[in-house]
Amino acid sequence: MLEGIFVDGLIFSIMVLGVLISYRILDFADLTCDGSFATGAAVATMAIVSGVGLVGALVLAFVSGAIAGLITATIHNELKVPGLLAGILTMTMLYSINIRILGGRANVPLLKVETLFQKIPKLLGGIPSAWALLIGTLVIVFVVKTIIDIFFRTDLGIAIGAMGSNEQMVITLGMNPKVLKLIGIGLSNALIALSGGLLAQYQGFADANLGQGMVVQGLAAIMIGEFLFDSNRITFITLRVVFGAIIYKGLMFLGRYYGYYINLTPSDLKLLTGIMVIVSLIIAQTRNAASTADARKKALKRNKARRDALAGKGGDDAQN
Amino acid sequence: MLKIEQVSKVFYPGTVNEKTALEDINLSVHEHDIITVVGSNGSGKSTLFNLIAGTFPVTGGSLTLDGKDVTNKAEYKRAFTIGRIFQDPTKGTAAKMSIEDNLVTAYKKGMKGLRISLNSEIREFFAEELKQLSMGLENRLKDNVGLLSGGQRQALTLLMTVLSKPRLLLLDEHTAALDPRNAQIVMDLTMQFIKRYDLTALMVTHNMQHAIGFGNRLLMMDEGHIILDLTLEQKKELTVSRLVEMFKQVRNKEFDHDETLLSDS
Ligand SMILES: Nc1ncnc2c1ncn2[C@@H]1O[C@H](COP(=O)(O)OP(=O)(O)OP(=O)(O)O)[C@@H](O)[C@H]1O
Numbered sequence: 323m324l325e326g327i328f329v330d331g332l333i334f335s336i337m338v339l340g341v342l343i344s345y346r347i348l349d350f351a352d353l354t355c356d357g358s359f360a361t362g363a364a365v366a367t368m369a370i371v372s373g374v375g376l377v378g379a380l381v382l383a384f385v386s387g388a389i390a391g392l393i394t395a396t397i398h399n400e401l402k403v404p405g406l407l408a409g410i411l412t413m414t415m416l417y418s419i420n421i422r423i424l425g426g427r428a429n430v431p432l433l434k435v436e437t438l439f440q441k442i443p444k445l446l447g448g449i450p451s452a453w454a455l456l457i458g459t460l461v462i463v464f465v466v467k468t469i470i471d472i473f474f475r476t477d478l479g480i481a482i483g484a485m486g487s488n489e490q491m492v493i494t495l496g497m498n499p500k501v502l503k504l505i506g507i508g509l510s511n512a513l514i515a516l517s518g519g520l521l522a523q524y525q526g527f528a529d530a531n532l533g534q535g536m537v538v539q540g541l542a543a544i545m546i547g548e549f550l551f552d553s554n555r556i557t558f559i560t561l562r563v564v565f566g567a568i569i570y571k572g573l574m575f576l577g578r579y580y581g582y583y584i585n586l587t588p589s590d591l592k593l594l595t596g597i598m599v600i601v602s603l604i605i606a607q608t609r610n611a612a613s614t615a616d617a618r619k620k621a622l623k624r625n626k627a628r629r630d631a632l633a634g635k636g637g638d639d640a641q642n
Numbered sequence: 643m644l645k646i647e648q649v650s651k652v653f654y655p656g657t658v659n660e661k662t663a664l665e666d667i668n669l670s671v672h673e674h675d676i677i678t679v680v681g682s683n684g685s686g687k688s689t690l691f692n693l694i695a696g697t698f699p700v701t702g703g704s705l706t707l708d709g710k711d712v713t714n715k716a717e718y719k720r721a722f723t724i725g726r727i728f729q730d731p732t733k734g735t736a737a738k739m740s741i742e743d744n745l746v747t748a749y750k751k752g753m754k755g756l757r758i759s760l761n762s763e764i765r766e767f768f769a770e771e772l773k774q775l776s777m778g779l780e781n782r783l784k785d786n787v788g789l790l791s792g793g794q795r796q797a798l799t800l801l802m803t804v805l806s807k808p809r810l811l812l813l814d815e816h817t818a819a820l821d822p823r824n825a826q827i828v829m830d831l832t833m834q835f836i837k838r839y840d841l842t843a844l845m846v847t848h849n850m851q852h853a854i855g856f857g858n859r860l861l862m863m864d865e866g867h868i869i870l871d872l873t874l875e876q877k878k879e880l881t882v883s884r885l886v887e888m889f890k891q892v893r894n895k896e897f898d899h900d901e902t903l904l905s906d907s
């Protein structure tokens with residue numbers, strides 16, 4: 323049971339890493355996610371059903387997400403519409419496309435085919451299958467996280483982060499922000515679709531509605547992670563995303579299984595997630611205000627100390 | 643190195659908000675020129691810089707950079723030759739990134755690849771460069787730039803700009819948002835860097851003393867025109883009151899007695 327929450331959280335964390343790239347690193351409010359997650363699930367499912375290998379299926383899911391992201395970035399770049407609108411457009415179109423991919427159905431089960439999550443226990447024979455699944459998923463997430471960590475330490479990755487912080491700066495430094503956005507949003511949605519492809523295999527079916535509300539869930543997980551510890555190093559930022567994703571899934575599990583004590587139904591979970599994000603925003607804001615006030619106090623103290631020191635030297639700088 | 647011919651800029655043409663910001667501007671900037679630019683608010687100084695840098699297109703006329711027509715060249719492409727610093731210290735750096743990340747992004751102009759340049763060797767080089775600023779930033783390579791003061795950020799922007807090896811520097815009131823002490827530090831560093839790296843520069847300033855004291859040429863703008871273009875010889879004799887007098891003669895009106903314009907701090 324508990325292992326299940328971890329596996330679920332770990333698969334989800336790959337999606338959250340994608341959301342982290344768009345929302346936090348690129349500062350691009352991208353809603354493509356709600357569509358590309360299901361695209362990944364649909365593509366992986368149909369690939370497996372039609373006999374493409376498991377690795378091939380995940381690669382195709384990854385690529386399909388990248389294409390979705392490229393479409394959003396292109397709409398934003400070339401039509402000069404805000405990222406939010408570009409993402410909504412792609413997401414809406416993806417809903418139709420996802421049903422097409424699923425062969426005109428809204429739901430396709432993965433019956434009578436072996437998925438990654440049936441294969442992993444076999445590969446790790448001897449270990450109880452629940453633990454084997456956990457280890458297998460951990461390895462996948464670790465690999466993905468490490469690749470992201472390395473990518474965002476390359477010159478290109480740093481430049482993408484710089485653009486998210488200050489677009490004018492990267493232009494002034496001779497880079498085309500359009501290209502950086504294509505890469506960033508493409509990568510973000512590729513990860514989201516990869517996560518969808520994994521989830522479809524874990525739960526045994528793909529559903530056209532799988533992505534609904536994913537962005538907000540991802541943001542909730544990111545914010546939970548940000549409460550854990552403070553850092554500007556990519557390794558720690560991605561680590562706390564993984565933690566945040568698992569904690570989020572844990573909380574949702576509690577809500578689902580024990581919520582009925584307080585009259586909670588599964589359909590209330592989206593409301594709770596939204597409230598969670600709002601509360602996080604409020605806490606972050608008060609924290610921010612507090613630290614700014616703190617910094618100001620410290621600066622005043624520093625100035626006073628400097629002035630006192632100068633006065634002590636008998637300097638004539640008192641008027642400074 | 644830069645030739646501006648009959649350049650004009652009209653904002654919102656054909657609407658009630660139509661605004662002619664620049665009219666028939668002609669200017670030749672020579673290699674190693676250090677040109678100070680003055681003019682009252684709204685006279686078109688920033689617009690001129692935006693056109694040179696390519697932030698928005700010209701309405702008419704042409705721009706030639708190093709003998710090549712760049713009138714329709716994208717801003718990020720022109721940036722290989724042009725380095726730019728704005729009045730707002732937050733515009734030149736990425737606040738959410740560390741000092742070393744900012745520096746490594748600036749270190750080589752243009753699109754980046756999948757190399758990891760940030761190693762101990764380059765960190766040492768950055769620390770060495772940061773020492774010139776005498777702000778103690780060499781010990782804070784991993785701090786986010788958002789934690790720095792305005793003066794520190796502008797000094798860092800200046801360093802990043804010169805590390806990116808532009809040949810033409812556009813400085814738009816880049817010390818105006820700083821307190822007098824930091825403004826002086828950044829101004830001194832600017833002149834030092836311009837000399838060391840052999841740069842050509844255009845510098846907008848509201849400080850008349852700076853305008854007269856720095857550089858080898860002085861431009862005065864008014865209502866979208868360059869109304870004075872003084873050489874080094876002419877500048878040598880110049881005083882603030884003499885400059886105001888010249889303005890009156892040329893424009894046949896009183897000089898906009900803006901506090902900051904005449905202040906000497
Ligand atoms: N993006 C824009 N859209 C519309 N009008 C603009 C724009 N930028 C500048 N203007 C107008 O063009 C004129 C010149 O502005 P500009 O910013 O070049 O002046 P400036 O000389 O830099 O003034 P300041 O000393 O205040 O910085 C002003 O009337 C301004 O309102």
Ligand SMILES: [Mg+2]
Pocket residue numbers: 687688689814
């Ligand atoms: Mg201006």
